[in-house]
Amino acid sequence: MQVTLKNITKTYGNNVQAVKPVNLEINQGELIVLVGPSGCGKSTILRMVAGLEDITGGELYIGDRQVNHVDPADRDIAMVFQNYALYPHMSVAQNMGYGLKNRGVTKDEITQKVRDAADILNLSEFLDRKPSQLSGGQRQRVAMGRAIVRNPSLFLFDEPLSNLDAKLRNQMRIEIKKLQRRLGVTSIYVTHDQVEAMTLADRIVVLNGGVVEQVGTPSEIYNNPASLFVASFMGSPPMNLINLAKPVTHKNDKNELKLVNKLFGSQDHNNIQIGIRPEKVQYTYDASENSLPFTIDYTEELGASRLMHGKIADQSFILSDTSETEVKSNNIHLSFPAEALYKFDNETGRKIEL
Amino acid sequence: MTDMTSENPVILSSKEKPKAKKLKLSSIIDHSILIIGSLFMLMPVLMAFTTSTHDHVTIHKEGLMLSIGDQFAENYGAAMFEKGGFTETVDGLTMLMNSLILGIGFAVGKIVISVLAAYAIVYFRLKFATLAFWIIFTTLLLPLEVRILPSYEVVHSFGLSNTYTGLILPLIASATGTFYFRQFFMSVPDELVEAAKIDGAGPFKFLIDILVPISKTMVAAIFIIMFVFGWNQYLWPALITTDETMFTIIRGIRQIILAYAEGNNIPEHGQAMALAVIAVLPPVLIVVFFQSWFVKGLVESEK
Ligand SMILES: Nc1ncnc2c1ncn2[C@@H]1O[C@H](COP(=O)(O)OP(=O)(O)OP(=O)(O)O)[C@@H](O)[C@H]1O
Ligand SMILES: [Mg+2]
Numbered sequence: 001m002q003v004t005l006k007n008i009t010k011t012y013g014n015n016v017q018a019v020k021p022v023n024l025e026i027n028q029g030e031l032i033v034l035v036g037p038s039g040c041g042k043s044t045i046l047r048m049v050a051g052l053e054d055i056t057g058g059e060l061y062i063g064d065r066q067v068n069h070v071d072p073a074d075r076d077i078a079m080v081f082q083n084y085a086l087y088p089h090m091s092v093a094q095n096m097g098y099g100l101k102n103r104g105v106t107k108d109e110i111t112q113k114v115r116d117a118a119d120i121l122n123l124s125e126f127l128d129r130k131p132s133q134l135s136g137g138q139r140q141r142v143a144m145g146r147a148i149v150r151n152p153s154l155f156l157f158d159e160p161l162s163n164l165d166a167k168l169r170n171q172m173r174i175e176i177k178k179l180q181r182r183l184g185v186t187s188i189y190v191t192h193d194q195v196e197a198m199t200l201a202d203r204i205v206v207l208n209g210g211v212v213e214q215v216g217t218p219s220e221i222y223n224n225p226a227s228l229f230v231a232s233f234m235g236s237p238p239m240n241l242i243n244l245a246k247p248v249t250h251k252n253d254k255n256e257l258k259l260v261n262k263l264f265g266s267q268d269h270n271n272i273q274i275g276i277r278p279e280k281v282q283y284t285y286d287a288s289e290n291s292l293p294f295t296i297d298y299t300e301e302l303g304a305s306r307l308m309h310g311k312i313a314d315q316s317f318i319l320s321d322t323s324e325t326e327v328k329s330n331n332i333h334l335s336f337p338a339e340a341l342y343k344f345d346n347e348t349g350r351k352i353e354l
Numbered sequence: 355m356t357d358m359t360s361e362n363p364v365i366l367s368s369k370e371k372p373k374a375k376k377l378k379l380s381s382i383i384d385h386s387i388l389i390i391g392s393l394f395m396l397m398p399v400l401m402a403f404t405t406s407t408h409d410h411v412t413i414h415k416e417g418l419m420l421s422i423g424d425q426f427a428e429n430y431g432a433a434m435f436e437k438g439g440f441t442e443t444v445d446g447l448t449m450l451m452n453s454l455i456l457g458i459g460f461a462v463g464k465i466v467i468s469v470l471a472a473y474a475i476v477y478f479r480l481k482f483a484t485l486a487f488w489i490i491f492t493t494l495l496l497p498l499e500v501r502i503l504p505s506y507e508v509v510h511s512f513g514l515s516n517t518y519t520g521l522i523l524p525l526i527a528s529a530t531g532t533f534y535f536r537q538f539f540m541s542v543p544d545e546l547v548e549a550a551k552i553d554g555a556g557p558f559k560f561l562i563d564i565l566v567p568i569s570k571t572m573v574a575a576i577f578i579i580m581f582v583f584g585w586n587q588y589l590w591p592a593l594i595t596t597d598e599t600m601f602t603i604i605r606g607i608r609q610i611i612l613a614y615a616e617g618n619n620i621p622e623h624g625q626a627m628a629l630a631v632i633a634v635l636p637p638v639l640i641v642v643f644f645q646s647w648f649v650k651g652l653v654e655s656e657k
Contacts, residue, residue: 050548050552051551052548052551052552071551072548072551072552073551073552073553073554073555077552078552079548079549079552081545081548081549082545083543083545085543085545085546085548085549086549087546087549087550087563087564087568088568089564089567089568089570098550098553098555098563099552099553099554102553102554102555102559103554146549146553
């Protein structure tokens with residue numbers, strides 16, 4: 001089912017505008033991930049789509065139907081909550097069948113559908129248990145089961161994995177992705193975890209303070225961030241940003257800034273930040289014409305890669321190295337491939353095309 | 355600082371021996387206090403029972419008895435089945451039934467009313483929900499005893515004297531119950547309501563299918579408290595029922611003594627005591643029965 005948000009806004013009772021006009025078109029079968037820092041309005045948008053929160057302004061369409069004032073139960077959606085929200089006194093089977101029961105589906109049909117869903121989610125042996133007798137991952141699966149039995153046209157997920165430990169989270173993430181592909185149901189997934197966003201999404205919506213910063217595929221978001229915010233939010237470690245307008249305290253910094261400026265060939269350096277991904281930075285032991293001296297303050301060993309932290313013009317700078325050999329000296333020289341550089345306008349925060 | 359910490363173990367070890375002795379002494383004292391306390395609580399009940407096994411002449415002459423007499427069957431039989439009172443129409447069994455109806459009606463009524471009130475306050479966007487709650491809460495300051503005359507007037511003018519409705523209805527508004535259920539409902543995660551909404555459960559279904567079942571230990575607890583409270587009501591039943599067939603057992607105890615004392619006979623102390631013992635039993639049974647239920651609720655820990 002297609003979902004369309006037209007100028008959707010939300011103002012809470014305390015006059016906080018949690019969501020500024022949002023426009024979004026979600027295609028049939030697409031998995032959209034809303035990502036952003038805490039309080040940016042992700043849940044608010046999701047809950048407006050679900051009908052759990054009134055829409056202050058704009059129009060919401062699920063399919064061709066405008067659903068601004070339609071009851072949650074009649075929107076043909078299913079939602080998975082962060083704390084699972086299973087009915088504690090009902091068995092797994094009852095939990096999954098409750099929505100069907102309320103819709104007047106016959107007992108036999110409910111049993112059949114619950115069984116099918118349980119098969120898909122490997123829950124068959126737990127059907128008679130109460131939620132309290134299940135592990136976190138199993139509860140999460142029951143919550144998924146409750147969503148899929150009804151065969152809705154839209155799935156909504158609000159940070160469904162954040163109560164799980166890291167390993168289980170990775171596993172469930174893959175399961176959700178597979179399930180979503182298999183069922184082909186349009187989905188909106190909310191998370192504050194950018195890794196989750198990158199791995200799950202067909203398209204990512206990056207939100208900041210109730211405003212959509214960028215909409216794009218994971219690789220577009222990563223390789224072509226539209227703003228300073230997206231650049232610094234997506235990616236772990238985040239993109240290095242050097243503010244050319246920063247007041248200079250040391251003479252050395254001034255030289256470095258000059259050097260950076262020269263390297264990037266920028267003219268008006270007062271209003272610009274330069275960005276480069278840590279893994280795109282190259283280093284050598286000897287100085288060359290286009291290199292910048294760099295002192296490693298400390299090194300973080302991550303196994304697959306190594307993060308070297310230091311400063312350029314008094315601004316923290318990270319470089320990531322995947323080679324197996326350790327760096328022999330703490331004083332190295334960095335060079336920046338031209339195609340890996342980004343320029344951002346300091347005032348608007350938007351990207352400047354190079 | 356370092357000095358003090360290094361000194362501490364020394365102090366402890368030097369005190370170790372006398373401490374062990376003290377502990378023993380203090381636990382003896384503790385236990386004596388507990389034993390005396392429980393004797394203090396139990397003796398009246400025990401004496402009521404032993405006294406109830408003697409005939410009324412012995413009791414009248416010698417007062418309360420601690421020995422077990424030979425009149426058990428007679429006294430209890432008479433207390434339960436012999437018609438007494440001025441009109442000779444009411445026996446113990448009827449009074450027991452009346453008390454049971456009052457106790458259960460009182461408890462169930464209070465639970466139903468307070469669940470509904472708390473549900474309205476917590477889950478519906480009422481304009482003056484908080485105000486309404488505080489108004490309900492302040493009724494704690496106005497127990498039945500304070501408003502008994504107007505209450506009597508109203509109930510009487512509705513023609514509800516000497517009916518179970520008149521006996522129960524004016525008592526079932528419950529600030530305490532509403533308060534407890536309100537606190538409990540507020541602790542239920544919002545997502546549960548939202549999940550139910552998406553699952554197509556309306557307000558009534560949510561209440562019956564989800565909220566009430568997850569409150570069942572809470573309901574059990576309030577039921578116990580309220581049943582005992584209702585069972586032990588004295589003033590209101592005394593006022594609103596004049597027909598002896600409507601008497602509750604708590605009233606009956608007194609009535610037996612009065613009825614006989616006003617003739618020139620010796621009051622039937624034995625029967626009165628028997629009735630008192632019988633009157634104590636149902637609340638005890640309810641507590642025992644529901645306690646196992648409580649534990650079950652706790653072990654399953656569904657919340
Ligand atoms: N019921 C409410 N009343 C008033 N303000 C609210 C309400 N719910 C949320 N807000 C505000 O709206 C903003 C967005 O909240 P929202 O819950 O959508 O954030 P979020 O992006 O989901 O954050 P998180 O990652 O922490 O869940 C926040 O500033 C929050 O304080
Ligand atoms: Mg949220």
